[in-house]
Amino acid sequence: MKTVIIGSGNVAYHLAKALLGSGVPLVQIFGRNTEQLRSISYETGVPFSTETLSDADLYIISVRDSTIGEVSRKISNPYSLVVHTSGSIPLDALEGNYHKGVLYPLQTFSKSKPLDYKKIPFFIETQFPEDRVILKNFIKNISPKIMYADSTQRQYIHITAVFVCNFVNHLFAKGKEIADREDIPFEYFLPLIEETVEKIKEVTPKQAQTGPAVRNDKNILVRQENLIQDEMALAIYKIMNQSIQKMYEL
Amino acid sequence: MKTVIIGSGNVAYHLAKALLGSGVPLVQIFGRNTEQLRSISYETGVPFSTETLSDADLYIISVRDSTIGEVSRKISNPYSLVVHTSGSIPLDALEGNYHKGVLYPLQTFSKSKPLDYKKIPFFIETQFPEDRVILKNFIKNISPKIMYADSTQRQYIHITAVFVCNFVNHLFAKGKEIADREDIPFEYFLPLIEETVEKIKEVTPKQAQTGPAVRNDKNILVRQENLIQDEMALAIYKIMNQSIQKMYEL
Missing domain, CATH: 3.40.50.720 (NAD(P)-binding Rossmann-like Domain)
Structure with a gap:
């Protein structure tokens, strides 16, 4: 051809x-x-x-x-x-x-x-x-x-890709902003990030969820909200925790 | 000891x-x-x-x-x-x-x-x-x-970990919900996810950003908003795009 x-x-x-x-x-x-x-x-x-x-x-x-x-x-x-x-x-x-x-x-x-x-x-x-x-x-x-x-399925494939690639990368970028502000080298987070991906090869992401929201640890959630200085980071923090808690009916 | x-x-x-x-x-x-x-x-x-x-x-x-x-x-x-x-x-x-x-x-x-x-x-x-x-x-x-x-730095390390691990995993979970609804096997997204992580070993996450928000592709952003059926997924979609556009001053 x-x-x-x-x-x-x-x-x-x-x-x-x-x-x-x-x-x-x-x-x-x-x-x-x-x-x-x-x-x-x-x-x-x-x-x-x-x-x-x-x-x-x-x-x-x-x-x-x-x-x-x-x-x-x-x-x-x-x-x-x-x-x-x-x-x-x-x-x-x-x-x-x-x-x-x-x-x-x-x-x-x-x-x-x-x-x-x-x-x-x-x-x-x-x-x-x-x-x-x-x-x-x-x-x-x-x-x-x-x-x-088909064209409809492909649009949803693209939306999924936006979530698992574009948005994931933006979380890396926002995380790096927080780490930079405290002089923590961002490369220290790479093993954690790699393990986060490794996990979902063995269990579903829903099963792999960890962190204060899924533990329903309200003390930590409130303390972290108070520590986040950046307005967009705080908005992301709130909506992600809310969505995690909704997924697990907490 | x-x-x-x-x-x-x-x-x-x-x-x-x-x-x-x-x-x-x-x-x-x-x-x-x-x-x-x-x-x-x-x-x-x-x-x-x-x-x-x-x-x-x-x-x-x-x-x-x-x-x-x-x-x-x-x-x-x-x-x-x-x-x-x-x-x-x-x-x-x-x-x-x-x-x-x-x-x-x-x-x-x-x-x-x-x-x-x-x-x-x-x-x-x-x-x-x-x-x-x-x-x-x-x-x-x-x-x-x-x-x-110290204790203050460690709190910010933990918040960064929440962003780059717990929230990233939740994006995988929300992405999988969208893919499941369209009968797209989630494992098809694994190479994309792995490449998203590989990229940030070579450039900063800010430099690695792709997708409709950083391209400022308003047509796609509006179309995808209209396609997302789940309420929390839509809230995440909006806030993440807003935060991406703010980071790049779009």
Whole structure:
């Protein structure tokens, strides 16, 4: 399958690396940002363009959510399969007369950080049932973890990812603010953080819960509320404890 | 040093295992819960009692926060060093005429799960400066990561731990609720969760932040708010995004 990647952000970069690493050649990387395209092209050896989109069997659109519709109108081959990679955008945001699909990699990408692509779950959706097999066989080159999810399911997958990745990272950031203020090196918390993740591989998060809220230790809850100086940290503290206590009916 | 552990919960259990594993003998495990004491004693070979507290040079009190004061009154040897293991309780909660200290292991413990004790950071505090060296040399048997923290600092260490462990785990639990409702296996999120933790070993959490809030993607934020059905999940969603946007001044 002649494959073109459209976009030059973190997802486009890593998909290009993952595909080339699995022996899938790319015809072109297409986009607007010349500098980023040149950098990906230099690293991968794939030609890039900001002007003329190559003809292809498969177009993978990895651009910011708000520009997917606009970008997808550049493709005119009705036999092509055109997929975007967004968690929150429905399949029919692709505007054009071609085969539509979605290829959502459930991972957080930064350009600087290498990833084990084989571990990434891919959620796929296609407009036509026959394209499902085609897309699945294509992605099997990267990862064996492929699951079908329609646009509604995918939106909830994305929301879950926001909770377990984006919000978790923000708790790390707020925790670090508190530790920094007391001159406690944040790296001391890494074994605790790693163990928090290790636990949920063996028991459910609900079973793994520890801390003053689930112990219903009101003395500590009140004392900690009084110690937290940052307004947003305090708001988070209150709502999280309330939610923990509601989950355990305390 | 003749050492006694008081308590039979998760921390007492793991401290006993860690000390014995490092070749530090224990004189006794003392507590109230006969069943749990018998189980620890059976596994470690250390005698237990619910009645007569052995004489010792070092008493490690690992009981629930609210009973530390009461338990500590049982010790009458003025030459003993008596430490509790709580993050939130000040040193002077120990009531008695002996040398007082604190030995706070920064980790989340479950009885069923083995731990690499060498990775646990221990925060110590002592009433008398000369006991600091004694306690430090004792704990070096378990872990090289030992830091001094006074009662105020330790309270903030505990609050940070609540954010990066207890609250993070609750986000996993709320995320799992959302995924379960859509029949998405939660284990699909594990690579994403692991990568979220890997990232903060290389950059600060503030630098690692991704997601719709830090991208200031208002369309997605509004759409996701409308999709979340659970009241507490929605409250968490709103406050976390607000806090992220405040941190980045968006």
